[in-house]
Amino acid sequence: MNPGNNEAPHRCGSVAVVGRPNVGKSTLVNALVGAKVSIVSNRPQTTRHRLLGIATVPGGQMLLVDTPGLHREQGRFKASAMSRVMNRTARGAVEDVDAAVLVVEAGRWDEEDTLAFNVLHDAGVPVVLVVNKVDRLKDKTTLLPFLAEVAKDRDFAAVHPISALKRKGLDDLVADILAQLPEAPPVYDEDEITDRSQRFLAGELVREQLMRQLGDELPYATTVEIERFAEDGALLRIGAVIWVEREGQKPIVIGKGGARLREIGSKARQQMERLFGRKVFLETWVRVREGWSDDEAALKAFGYGQE
Template identity: 55%
Template sequence: MTETESATDTDFASGFVALVGRPNVGKSTLLNAVLGQKVSIATRKPQTTRHRILGIHQRDDAQIVYVDTPGLHEGGRTAMNRYMNEAAGSALGDVDVVVFMIEAGRWTDADKRVLQRLQTVRAPVVAVINKADRLRDKNRLLPEIEALAGRYDFAAVVPVSALKSDKLDALESALIEALPRGPALFPRDQITDRDERFMATELIREQLTLMLGDELPYASTVEIEAFEQEGQLRRIAAIIWVERVGQRRIVIGEGGEQAKRIGAAARLQMEHLLGGRVYLKLWVKVREGWSDDARLLKSLGYSADR
């Protein structure tokens, strides 16, 4: 290695940053805002994120590899709940920096439990107070920062608004300060570790959650049966799996209208993200107990081995 290359490695920061917190604090929204494009689906429903997803932010001075994780939570006892907690918890031992996210103006027992999980983490932890723009009285922010700083020896405490992309530069400055120096870990044009097939699955599931989040909170998943590309046209066939016949009727809707709305919205998102025309065909099928069958979950792509 030449002297110039050594100096470059000394100046360049690269490493993995885990985004952790209780469900629905805005981890996926933060990741998408930093990258400037969607790689992780986001809704207002807790536990929307089910997989560990890498989002790679390519900067002139750093390559920050964000690891978006499912929200750490208690209460669920199904194989799906165990998978999500394992996917989130396993990320903590494999990263260079941890981002601990909470909501401005709200400290909960769930936040406390997540922070307790961080007591054994060796990596530096940066605290992020998200949704800071929602505090009507801005004078409350400084005491909240001080209170949070008193709960743990954080490398930094940064208030942001992920939804409005506010103060994200300050967050990344704190992360770069904490990251190791060295060469880029991924090609400079790579944005995520997930392929188009996975993204298609997630975009359908996102529309299911947005349109039927109250009627069908966590009883559905999506499986891609076929994914073919002809030039700029992608032909995608997918199955929406639910656990009961009544849930199937909800997803299909009167005269099939609900399924058509879900498919149309997902198709538009796919065309925007993938940059080409999409022909999407959906089926809705029943498979009882899919969310509590570990072997079946693995076949559907729910594997913490990643």
């Protein structure tokens, strides 16, 4: 008897990772891929693009589509072109996928979670509910009642309480995601982790530091454009322009004597070297483009909404 006949079939398919802002979607994608393909910060709307994370596991390959947080257009994001583009990107990500993961925060379900669930329900794809950040739940006895309440009258293929940050509960989650995918050979080689270029990832790593190091408002007025990306022997030479919306924002990004810009560049360079596995020489500049985040043409020029 050929022992291969008893092996489970290989599964492969696309999985939209959806949820409101700041629930840990990108952290989950990185944990499942086993490498950093999506930038993360503690600020909502860190993810602005649809990004593919490729998770190759025993028995299958999950093509994880990380998305911007679905949100109601209010407050900081009210009616801006950026807000509209991110919502369109998130909604478009559920088209033509085989399954979806809805990520929510343990102990919290609000109207934006309902919005995300309804988008997935309308898409008609099987939905695995991921209840993230269970490690932060102070009263663990509230978890089971919360899971029961959230699952009531909602059709989930499976429900998984996890901690993406600590990588707890992921093995069972992977098994249930794979169960929703069709039998198919892998699409990508085992060592591939994303379909995005190193150039794109370099820009995202600079923007990650802007999100982490600047104040509450300013990160949303910044974007990054890679002007130069060249190989020089074993060295990568990268030139990054940080765009802001007003002249008065430049000195905030640059900092006293250029200290903040150097810190942003240093941290981003370290992340690039870790991800690319080679030495990086990074130069950064700060320039002004008035009102770019509410200008559809500017957003298109910077690559937003082009997925």
